[in-house]
Amino acid sequence: MLASALTLQVIALCVPFIEMSMFLHESTTYGLLTSIRLMWGSELYVIAILIITFSVIFPFLKLSGLLLAWMVLPPGRMRTGLIGLLGRLGKWSMIDPFCVILLVALASDQWAVGAETQVGIFCFLCAIVLSMILSMMMIHCDRKINPPPSAIATTTFRIATKGGLEGALVPIMLVLSIGALILALRMPFLQVDQFLLNSNSFGIFDLCVQLGQNKHYALALLAWAGLFVVPAATILLEWWFWLWSAIPARHIAHRRLVDAMYEWSMLDVFSLALVLFLLEGSRFIKTEVHEGLWFIVSAVIISQLCRRFARRTAQRCFRRRLD
Numbered sequence: 001m002l003a004s005a006l007t008l009q010v011i012a013l014c015v016p017f018i019e020m021s022m023f024l025h026e027s028t029t030y031g032l033l034t035s036i037r038l039m040w041g042s043e044l045y046v047i048a049i050l051i052i053t054f055s056v057i058f059p060f061l062k063l064s065g066l067l068l069a070w071m072v073l074p075p076g077r078m079r080t081g082l083i084g085l086l087g088r089l090g091k092w093s094m095i096d097p098f099c100v101i102l103l104v105a106l107a108s109d110q111w112a113v114g115a116e117t118q119v120g121i122f123c124f125l126c127a128i129v130l131s132m133i134l135s136m137m138m139i140h141c142d143r144k145i146n147p148p149p150s151a152i153a154t155t156t157f158r159i160a161t162k163g164g165l166e167g168a169l170v171p172i173m174l175v176l177s178i179g180a181l182i183l184a185l186r187m188p189f190l191q192v193d194q195f196l197l198n199s200n201s202f203g204i205f206d207l208c209v210q211l212g213q214n215k216h217y218a219l220a221l222l223a224w225a226g227l228f229v230v231p232a233a234t235i236l237l238e239w240w241f242w243l244w245s246a247i248p249a250r251h252i253a254h255r256r257l258v259d260a261m262y263e264w265s266m267l268d269v270f271s272l273a274l275v276l277f278l279l280e281g282s283r284f285i286k287t288e289v290h291e292g293l294w295f296i297v298s299a300v301i302i303s304q305l306c307r308r309f310a311r312r313t314a315q316r317c318f319r320r321r322l323d
Contacts, residue, residue, distance in 0.1 A: 055124075095269060186203050186205060274293065
């Protein structure tokens with residue numbers, strides 16, 4: 001799997017990602033390295049550096065780190081920490097695919113502009129997803145070889161009744177998170193604002209539907225899963241974790257499942273991709289921002305705060321039980 005991910009990553013650097021066509025202009029094909037050169041030449045240094053870091057350098061560093069953890073490092077805190085860090089950062093390589101998703105969706109059903117995906121984007125997607133799965137597998141293997149201290153208490157309890165002040169904040173944040181996610185799905189965050197183009201507006205739900213209708217199935221699956229299914233499932237699992245009565249060992253296992261789900265929630269990655277698109281995408285399609293963008297950002301902030309409070313509250317409960 002490591003060799004497959006590395007091969008796909010190398011191919012993704014060498015082949016085109018997307019072909020853009022504009023009225024009275026020749027079609028232009030963009031690959032990962034081509035887009036970086038374009039941004040650097042346009043003096044968009046911050047965007048170029050972000051894409052170089054997360055889409056070019058980091059995927060190879062991650063695969064090298066996973067190989068090092070698998071073949072060289074002995075069991076211990078260093079190996080566990082390295083695998084965990086690589087797993088948490090892995091999804092940020094999805095910035096480029098989400099930028100492609102925005103371009104493809106905004107160019108759909110327009111006569112003056114067009115966007116067609118190329119083989120590079122699919123190689124890149126497969127490489128990143130494969131490396132994320134590898135991280136999860138290695139974390140599981142590391143826990144089996146070097147298990148953390150286990151909770152031996154057998155008394156069941158609910159985290160919700162043991163949390164104190166932070167325990168009262170988590171349910172409120174979960175409710176706000178559900179509301180922000182629903183509004184982010186339905187409210188438009190971008191609208192085409194260019195002469196001779198249809199003034200299409202998009203929320204996350206519309207974006208996913210548009211991709212599916214135009215037969216961009218891989219991108220539609222990424223959008224549906226990363227922006228709707230996984231965030232919604234994470235909120236439900238967080239509720240279950242909060243209200244479920246179980247022994248400490250079961251709570252710890254459930255907490256690990258919730259944290260693993262967070263690594264596949266792409267709303268935060270999508271928010272950064274949206275910012276990059278607003279800074280750079282106007283060279284292809286002029287857009288204006290709508291209020292849905294702020295609900296997306298709110299959903300990201302609330303979910304991260306909720307996760308932090310829930311983990312801290314749970315850790316205090318586990319420590320008291322272990323003591």
